[in-house]
Amino acid sequence: MDFDLAAQPEIVQQAVGYALQFWDIAKTWLLSPAAWSQFGLIAGAFLLAWLINRKAQPALHGFLMPAPEQTGIFAALRRFIASFLPLLLPLLAFVFTAIGEQIVRSIFESGAVIAFGKRVFLFLAVRAFARDMVKDSFLRLIARFFFVPMAGLYALGILDLVIERLRTTIVPLGNMSFDLLWLVQFVVVGGLIFWLGRWSNDQSAGLIQKNEEMRPAQRQLAVKATEIAIFGVAFLVLMNIMEVNIASLAVLGGAVGVGLGFGLQKIASNFISGVILLLEGQATVGDYVELDGGEAGTIVKTTARAMFLETYDGKWIVVPNEDFITTRVTNYSDQGPSNRYEADFKVSYETDINRVPDIVEAAVATHPAVLSEPMPPDCELRAFGENGIEFAVEFWVEGIDDGKNKFTSDALFLIWNALKANGIEVPIPQRALHFTEADKKALMGV
Known part of the structure; x- marks a missing residue:
């Protein structure tokens, strides 16, 4: 049956064209004896991988997993290696299918079907990795919405086509322009770099907080300085990887400066006040403070914008850092408990x-x-x-x-x-009443 697609949008015509190509490939595979033999090899490779995985995975799990009470570095390494066991079945199937592809291509000089099966097994491995192994929520988000779709496109054999289409789609932005492929790479690479920066910051902050030789204010300052340094380096690394000219961001930096000057004075003031508080150590986490406005509580958290006070009735009060600089603050804990x-x-x-x-x-x-x-x-x-x-x-x-x-x-x-x-009396308020003769007569009704 023929359809006239001339009046349809270009995207519809392209979709129908791809569908017809896939249908032609499917008919070729269904009618070709060589294709049927390749389907048999795919099924055999999967069956062999399933049998080996059924025997090997329990043995490997028992060998790799240490006792629950073991907490050393080697125990952690063994647990990490054991976490890859869900990939054993699809990877074995991928390896056996790759061997079968070499055999088929040497006999028939064609192995499109078994190559497709190999790519499907690789897709299943990537999907298992994203579903069963990635525990961090951010990394799981990247794995599910980037690596799994990319593996799916590779399995269908259209990954190169999609990449080329993204590369040729240009997005103008003022004096700059970029293609969609660069944008996708920027999001993924930037996400991974800043996730690594966040992990590094958490580890360094934990080490600094364990240093009892430093005062709490010094620890807070060290944590903030380390955080700024780590994410500053992460930003520069990202710009270098993506080949972004830092000078081209001067206009954006100027706009941010104007915004700080006109609309973000309070935010800038609170940020600078927070740095001063950390440097001088006037108030830090754990101190009980009372402000002129009546706010009082224990400082439980400090940020670039404000400090969080926890009262004894369970409430949290957010106090801007500027208030600790411009008003009188009573600190009950600065000189000791x-x-x-x-x-x-x-x-x-x-x-x-x-x-x-x-x-x-x-x-x-x-x-x-x-x-x-x-x-x-x-x-x-x-x-x-x-x-x-x-x-x-x-x-x-x-x-x-x-x-x-x-x-x-x-x-x-x-x-x-x-x-x-000891027989000492605690007095109660007393009043002595003295009446004149006239008052006595009035009370007696005389």
């Missing part, structure tokens, strides 16, 4: 106040969290108040008096019990 608190109390005017300091200091010192250094508990007379004599006891502890810690509350319990045990 020790902090001083005080608990206020009163005693009645009938009390011998000379006994109070020794009693209260001894009671507060019994708390397991109260420190003797830099100072032991110190009870001070503060004022002669309206309802009693006012005292305060100062004491040092490690940590913040919030959340799970209730240092002031515990100290007040100890003070109350100690005063009661």
Whole structure:
């Protein structure tokens, strides 16, 4: 049956042309005795590979896989090699088919069918690699959407045709232009390079964080500097591999500079403030800080833009880095974990106040969290108040008096019990009322 495709779009005409070519090839294979013999060789190669894989894979798995408790470098290497076992079946079939292709070509001087089968087995190996072996989500994405389709096109024998079509499709971009093949290569190569950069950054950050000799602020600065260096090198390597002239990016760099000057002042300010904080070490991860605006919490994460504070009620507060530079910040942890608190109390005017300091200091010192250094508990007379004599006891502890810690509350319990045990009265507010004779008569209704 003939169809008039002259009025159809070019892409439709090309698709129909490829389909007719495939149909002609399929008819040739179905009617050719040599093709049937090649189909038999493909089936035999797969059957032989399946039998060998069935016997060899359990033995290889038992030989390669170490005991679960083994964690050395050789154990990790054996586990890595064992992870390639899913490729054993398609690769064996590929090897046996390649041997069969050489035999067929020496006899019939033609081996298109068995060559197609060999490429199919290679496609199955690539598919198994992407499905069963690649664990990283980003690498799996590249494998599934680039390597597997490329292997499929190779199996169909049209990979060269697709590559040529991508190479001849030019995309203009201002004064520059590039073909679609270059764009695909840029995405894949760039993704792999920056994935390697991310992995290298994670490894280096882990090593730096384990260095206890460095202060937390120095470790954070080293981590950020290493990250900038790694990704800077990755960018330059990518530009070199893709043969991109760095000078051609000057216009783009100028546009970014203008954007920073007009629309991204806050982002630039926060970035520079973050660098200053890392250099000076004013606040870093693990510090408990309180800002003028009332925000308070433990710094749990620092970024180029902001710091994340975690409060004791489980909330995270995002504070721009600029606020740590332009406002007053109280850092409870910069000079160490020790902090001083005080608990206020009163005693009645009938009390011998000379006994109070020794009693209260001894009671507060019994708390397991109260420190003797830099100072032991110190009870001070503060004022002669309206309802009693006012005292305060100062004491040092490690940590913040919030959340799970209730240092002031515990100290007040100890003070109350100690005063009661020694017969010292804690006064309550009292008011004395004085009535005139006229008031008395008015109350009595006289």
